[in-house]
Amino acid sequence: MTVLSWLYMGVVWVGILALNIFCFLRIFRRNKTKDDAESRANGS
Amino acid sequence: MHIRRADGWATRFGLIMAMAGNAIGLGNFLRFPGKAVPFGGAFMVPYLLALVLLGIPLMWMEWTIGRHGGGYGHGSTPGMFHRLWRHPIAKYLGIFGVLLPAMVGVYYIYIESWSLGYAWQTMTGSYWGQTSNEEMGRVFSTYLGMNGGFFSFNAVSYFFFLLTFALNIFVFSRGISKGIEIVAKYCMPTLLIIGVILAVRVLTLPPVEGRTISDGLAQLWRVDDWGVLLKSDVWIAAAGQIFFSLSVGLGMIHTYASYLKKREDITLSGLASCATNEFAEVILGGTIAIPAAVLFFGVAQAKLTASAGTFSLGFFALPVIFQQMPAGQLFGTLWFLLLFLAGLTSSMAMFTPLLVFLEDELQQTQKRSVMLVGAAVFLMMQPMVLFIHHGMVDEIDYWVGEFGLVLFAAIETVVFSWVFGMTKGWKEMHLGSDLKIPSFLYYVMKYVTPTFMILLVAWWAYDGLIDHVFMKGVAEASHPYRWLARFIILSMAAFLVWGVRHAWKTHPKFFEEVEPLQQEDAV
Numbered sequence: 001m002t003v004l005s006w007l008y009m010g011v012v013w014v015g016i017l018a019l020n021i022f023c024f025l026r027i028f029r030r031n032k033t034k035d036d037a038e039s040r041a042n043g044s
Numbered sequence: 045m046h047i048r049r050a051d052g053w054a055t056r057f058g059l060i061m062a063m064a065g066n067a068i069g070l071g072n073f074l075r076f077p078g079k080a081v082p083f084g085g086a087f088m089v090p091y092l093l094a095l096v097l098l099g100i101p102l103m104w105m106e107w108t109i110g111r112h113g114g115g116y117g118h119g120s121t122p123g124m125f126h127r128l129w130r131h132p133i134a135k136y137l138g139i140f141g142v143l144l145p146a147m148v149g150v151y152y153i154y155i156e157s158w159s160l161g162y163a164w165q166t167m168t169g170s171y172w173g174q175t176s177n178e179e180m181g182r183v184f185s186t187y188l189g190m191n192g193g194f195f196s197f198n199a200v201s202y203f204f205f206l207l208t209f210a211l212n213i214f215v216f217s218r219g220i221s222k223g224i225e226i227v228a229k230y231c232m233p234t235l236l237i238i239g240v241i242l243a244v245r246v247l248t249l250p251p252v253e254g255r256t257i258s259d260g261l262a263q264l265w266r267v268d269d270w271g272v273l274l275k276s277d278v279w280i281a282a283a284g285q286i287f288f289s290l291s292v293g294l295g296m297i298h299t300y301a302s303y304l305k306k307r308e309d310i311t312l313s314g315l316a317s318c319a320t321n322e323f324a325e326v327i328l329g330g331t332i333a334i335p336a337a338v339l340f341f342g343v344a345q346a347k348l349t350a351s352a353g354t355f356s357l358g359f360f361a362l363p364v365i366f367q368q369m370p371a372g373q374l375f376g377t378l379w380f381l382l383l384f385l386a387g388l389t390s391s392m393a394m395f396t397p398l399l400v401f402l403e404d405e406l407q408q409t410q411k412r413s414v415m416l417v418g419a420a421v422f423l424m425m426q427p428m429v430l431f432i433h434h435g436m437v438d439e440i441d442y443w444v445g446e447f448g449l450v451l452f453a454a455i456e457t458v459v460f461s462w463v464f465g466m467t468k469g470w471k472e473m474h475l476g477s478d479l480k481i482p483s484f485l486y487y488v489m490k491y492v493t494p495t496f497m498i499l500l501v502a503w504w505a506y507d508g509l510i511d512h513v514f515m516k517g518v519a520e521a522s523h524p525y526r527w528l529a530r531f532i533i534l535s536m537a538a539f540l541v542w543g544v545r546h547a548w549k550t551h552p553k554f555f556e557e558v559e560p561l562q563q564e565d566a567v
Contacts, residue, residue, distance in 0.1 A: 001258040005266040008085060012092070016322045023316035030312075030478050031056060 051219045052303040056313060058225035061232040063300055063317035064324075065389025067291045068235065070155065072325040073383060074354045077264065077334040079285045081350045083278045085267035088326075090282035098496060099286040100318055101489045102453060104481070105460045106292060107310040108473045110301025117554070119302040119400030121295050122544050125456075126555060128464040135548065137459070139540045140452035141295025142397045147444040147533055148294065149394030150421060151428045151437040156387030157208035161187065161201055162359065163380035166366065166373060175367055177349065180360040188432060195430045205429060208388075209422065215392045216399060217414040220303055224392055232320075235385040238378050239328035245375055246336045255342065260335025263343065276503070283500060284446075289325055290318060293453030296393040299400050307476030315479065324386075332379070333357050340365045358383065395421060401540070405547040424532050427525070434525035435518065442512055443533055450504050454497035457489075466490040 001009075053059040080087040113124025121141025125134040165171055171183045185191070189198035215223045249257055272278050287293055301310065337346035337357065349361045358379075366376030395417055402413035428436055460469050470486055511517070515526055548555055 001262045001266060005085060005262060008088075008267070009261065009265040012088060013327055016319065016326055019315070019319040020323055023312060023319050026312060026478065027056065027060070027316060030309075 051221055052305075054221040054225055055229075058221075058229050059300070059304075060313050060316050060320070062220075062224055062228035062389075062393070063297065063314070064320035065228045065232045065235075066296050066300065066393040067289065067317060067321040067390075068232075068324045069152075069291070069386050069390035070159070070354070070358075070383055071285075071288045072321070072329045072386060073239075073333065074329075074358045075288060076285060076325050076329045078350045078354055078357060079281050080330070081263050081334055081347055083272050083281070084263065084269070085265045086270055086272045087278060087282060088265075089273060090279045091285065094279075094283045094286040095318075095322070097488055097492055098283060099290045099292060100315070101485060101493045102292040102457065103290055103297065103314050103318055104311060104473055105457065105469070105489065105493075106297040107301045107304075107314045108469060109456065109460060110298035111304045111306070111308070111310055112472055113298065114302030114304060115306050117404060119299050119404045120397045121298050121456075122401065122540075122547075123405055123555070124298055124302070125459060129459055134459070135544050136541065137455050139537065139544060140448060140455065141298055142401050142540055143533070143537050144444045144448050144452060145294045145296050145394040145396075146398045146421070147440055147448075147536060149391055150424045150532070151440055152387065152394060153208055153212055153391050154205055154425060154428055154432075154437070156384060156391055157205040158187070158201070158359065159380045159383035159387055160208055161204035162363070163377050163384055164204070166363065166376035166380055169373055171363060172367060172373075175364055177345075177356070177360045177364060180363050181356075183363075184355070184359050190433045196433045197430060202429065205425075209425070211388070212391055212395070213414065213418045215388075216396055217410075217418075219410070220300075224396070227392060228389055231385045231389050235382060235389070236320075236324065236328075238382045238385070239324060239332070242375060242378060242382065243328050243331040245369075246332050246339075249336070249339055249369070252339050253342075255339050257335050257339055259343065260338035260346070261331070263334055263338055263346070264330050280500070280503060280507075283496075284450075287449055287453065288445075290321060291390065291393075293449040293456070295397045295452070299397045300393065302400070305476075309476055309478040311473065311477040311481055312479035333362060336365050337361050340368060401543065406543055407547075407551065424536075427528055427532070431525045431528075434522040436525050436529045439526045439529035440533060443530070447504055447509065447512075450497070450500055454494070454501045457494040457497045461490050461494050 053062075080091070109121070109124050109128065113119075113121070113127050116123065116127050118124050118127065121138035122135040123138070124141075125138035128134065165187075171180070174180050174183050187198060187201050189196045189201060215227050217223065218226075246260075247257055291297065304310065334346060334350060334357075337349055341349070341361065346361075349356050362379060363376060366372035366379070369375060399410075399413050399417050402408045402416060403410055408416070428440070460466075466486065466489060469489070470481075473481070515523055518526060
């Protein structure tokens, strides 16, 4: 593997991992917001 | 009014894991490295472009078609296409979305059962001592019962086939929330953990005869010649891999998405399932088989093994490598368990469109539908098992898993983007969405994806369709068996044509409903 090959692989791997983190963090936060809103609605 | 059964996704995580599990299959770990290696690092350029311009747009379209059709009570593509396009032919075009996954499932479950059988054989060390590719090739032939007789039969492999078949029927007979979702929620994280363990093991292997693991990674990531991008082969191989990998163009995503509520997000959930699939394919699939094969056999032998076919890498070469590794039995068992879980999470989706077609459109009870599907599929599987040495699996795989898949994907993009209309489609896609899709993808979905798909079908037809029709290069003795495979596909297609005609004739009102069902209440 040349330095450029490592860099190429690294960029693609980081891209895929970043996409996973972006999606699941967003889903997790969204679910949490919905849960909080539901519990507030149930409480009131 | 037809009332849809009360089933659906219990959690969003379960839905994403089931969709990702549907996509992640044996192809992620065996087919992907085999396709990439001949082109080296340059392969990833068309691969990633195909992902963005074809795979992800198609995936979003399928989620949208599924949720839209599900809103009217349709869980399979004949009804879904009828809702997109009020033309008599639309429902018949939708038949592909039931036929293709069911026919793929007919042979896929048998292949999946090999992984379970090999996991057992590796755990017990039954093939230990067979230390060359040739010897493992003989182990494989013996396992399938290919010993020159009339039938290819081995009691051990048949036992694992029955076990795998029963497991699949059991899972999908329990429905979405109590069957498929539960299996996906536990199996998918397990699969990913096993994949990470194996990838770390391979990456930390010490050098063998001067070769290091980076020599193996170089086969996938080093670009020796950018000129390969000027050849059509690499683009077709990359586009094909994206289709197989994401399981688009098959009809399974539609059925899973039909259980979503009208305003339940599909853009972010769909992208998450794609991202999980790419993690499994590029990061895990690209790190295990080829780097290990290069390390132990050298570049030339590894390339030869990869080009010899999907199974030679996974079932011949890797068992040889495991025998040379410390704790090889453990890692070998984990490898075949990984393949089995990847297979299971895909195959349990394959008969769901047919099952749901019987329940929704032909209005059969769930119990009766499961019994009908189970019995029919079991019968169709027998020739696959007993005459595998005559290429029956290859024949069905070409017609449904390659040509049919590309054809159906082209049909659905045209119906969605040009007939239903991209403006309506875009609006439908964004109902309740948690992610706004970048605007440039609107134009990609409207112009690029359908055009590319039509060109791909034309290329596929040009490249070998005639040869396949006339069985060029197939041994004369295998012709009757290949015809039997075609007869099985056509029989299933004929049944589905009858089913659609029957459904639309006997309860036409169900198909005339103008307003979608209030799924928030129905599901």
